[in-house]
Amino acid sequence: MTKSKTLSLLFLMYHIICISQVKSSSSYQEIRKFYENKALNDESALPDINVFIKKAKDNKDDRALALGYRDAVAYSSNIHAKLKFADSTIQTALKTENNDLISDAYVGKGILYSFNLKKYQPALDDFLKAYRYSLMSKDEYLQHKVNYHLGNVKSYLGYYEEAIGHFNHSINYFESGSKDSADPNTAYNLKKGYFNILHQMTVCYQNLNDFKKSDSLIELGINLTRHQNDFQLEYSYFLKCKGILYFHRNKPNDAIYYLNKALPPILKKRDLTWASVIYFYLGNVFITHGEEEKGIGYFTKVDSIFNEHQFIFPEVRKNYRFLIDHYKKRNNTEKELHYTKQLLKADNIIVKDFKYLSKKMFVEYDGRKLENEKEKLKNSKLIIVIIALVIISFIIVVLIYRHYQEKVLKKKYIQLQERLNIFKTELQSEKKPYEENVLVKKQVVSDEKADELAKKLAVFEEKNQFLQKNLTCKKLAEQFKTNTHYLSTYINEVKGMNFNKYLSELRIRYITNLLNSDRKYLNYKIEGLATECGIASRQNFSDLFFEINGIRPADFIKMRVKELNNK
Incomplete structure (x- = not known):
């Protein structure tokens, strides 16, 4: 590094330290001004949030610390980091014994489970904890916010009547608050909550087969959101509900029109949960009215979303029955088996995440099936x-x-x-460096340089330098102070393989010897073994181990443990 670059780096570090010191001496509100207007999930806010958190820790201010962790949840983009900060928010809020902070902290974690992960059972657990603390709060907004989330998650879990009870309790608060609030942000949040309540109530009434009430709510929602640019996603939710309503009324053209009109804004917002529901009903419309290939196309889109997110609504489960029957009729056993496995996988998720709905669904299904099959099975x-x-x-x-x-x-x-x-015997029987040089001297350079490279490769192998992560031929050539083409050609001619193959063999041979000689490595997971020998990918490590040794690492470990135990 040149002298000027070193000075520049030192100046930059000094500048950063000075800025951090200035920020840390500022008030909490002044620090928040650096990031509060940034978009959610924008991680460029995190350095300033860390200053906020550090100040709160230095001041032993648990209330401020809880708010800092809450901000970290909002601006982190990684869901695992969000969950970690959410746990820190709860733990710190509990220390304050402030019911408002504690309730809000549990709401924050519940939202992560319900909105980000679609894990409604743990979300319900956190919302119930938030509800208990909100009962001791005087913050009316917080109480209705918790009540709204309880209704929301219960509607997803299939407790439709309970969910409607929650929504009826809070709908007037959100509706009147959205009109009366002087603060535009508060008014926006209350209006958004009001529209979401209308939408979820519509879903509940549709699932309860009360189409009269759902129809009136749909029309209300459409009229309220139609011309509001800030609520086009909510508008599309009501269009989606209208399309489903027309499907149940056996009006295919109207159903297709409204479902297709609802789809683009939902896809734009990456709300694939409701997108899968739309695809499912579009598939149903086309299947029911004789356009089977079109219908199957939409059902495969539902399957793609399920594969990507490992989440599915119980009502969409029937998607796989259509796919299985379609390919069964065409004697395509491969596809039939594939979608049968997908149905079993979906059922496992539904049973775990939708306990109430899955129990009801399977009881109804089994009851009808048993009734239909009873006569057939009497004498069978x-x-x-x-x-x-x-x-x-x-x-x-x-x-x-x-x-x-x-x-x-x-x-x-x-x-x-x-x-x-x-x-070891094989190593001793390998060609001498001089003989190796004879093979390459015509294509590379002099014997003297070839001898030098042979010695460097010997040290490279002896000192296990091949365990470096992200090692490439170019990086090794730079370490050897030679050019990439010469090193690559040399390895091809002398070792009889390209650089990547040579590196893989060294790494797999190294880890195989460790597994064979040191029992502690037999307890490592495959990921740990891959990391140990410098291979980044678990699957890549397993494939290379099999290619070179003729046996999978898991099978080798099992056999080795068995052999040692027998001894």
């Missing part, structure tokens, strides 16, 4: 015998296959152990 004991035989046959096949796999693994393990035992 033979079916039970056949099923039992199929199950037994399947178990036998699985056992035979497992036995065969065990034999194959054992053989590969023994072969690898033999290679490890003669590894």
Whole structure:
């Protein structure tokens, strides 16, 4: 580094320290001015928030510290960081014994679970804690805010009547507050809350099959949001509900019109939860009215969203029944099996996240199914015998296959152990540096430089320098003070492989020897082993281990532990 660059760096560091000291001596409000107008999830606000948090810690001011952590939740973009800061907010708020702060802290974490992660059961737990503390608060806005979130999450979980009770309790507060508040931000938040309550009440009434009430709420919502630019997302929610209503009334053209009109703003906001519902109903409309291929296209979009977010509404579950039946009719067993697995995966998520709805859904489904099948199964004991035989046959096949796999693994393990035992002998039998140079001197440079490179590679291997992360041929050439082309050609000619293959072999050989010689590494996870030998990706490590050793790392560990335990 040149002298001028060093001076510039020192000046920059001094400048940063001075700014931090000035900010730390400012009041909390002055510090907040540096970031309070930035967009949510903008992490450029975090350095100033850290100054705020440090000041609160230095002053032992738990109230300010809780507010600082709450700001960190708002401006962090990573959900894991948000959850960590949310926990810190709760812990610090509890120390203050301030009911308002504690209630608000639990609301903040509940919103992360419900809005960001779509985990409604833990969200409900946090909102219930917030509710208990809000009962001891005099802040009317906080009380209705908690009540609104309780209704919101209960509507998602399928407690529709309870949710409507919460919404009825707070709807007048949000509606009148949005008109009477002098503060534009408060008025905006209250109006947004009011529109969301109308939307969720519409969803609840639709699921309760009370289409008269849902229809009137839809029309009210559309009329209130139609010409308001700040609430186009809410407007699209009501259009979506209107499209679903027309589907239930068997008016396909109207359903398609409103569902398609609702979709763009929802996709623009990346609200894929409601996008999947729209795709599901569009698929239903086309399937019901004979355009099966179009319908299947929309159902596959629902599946894509499910794969990306691992979340699905219970009402959308039937999406997979359509896909399974479609491919069953076409004798496409591969697709039928795929979507059967997807349905099972969806059911597992629904059972875990929507306990009430899943119980009700499966009871109703099983009840109808049993009623329809009762007469058919009266005299069908033979079916039970056949099923039992199929199950037994399947178990036998699985056992035979497992036995065969065990034999194959054992053989590969023994072969690898033999290679490890003669590894030192193989090293001694490798060509001498001078003989290696003869191979490359015509294509590279002089024997003298080739000898120098051979020595450097020997040290590189002996001192395990190949464990460096993100090592490339260019970086190693710079370390060796040579050019990349010469080093790459040399390794190709002498080692008989390209640089990446050479590096992978060294790393896998290194970690294999550790696994074989040091028992503690047998307790490492695959990610830990990959990191240990300098490979960034778990899957890449597993694939390279298999390619080079002929056995997966998990299988090698299992066999090695078994061998050591037997000894």
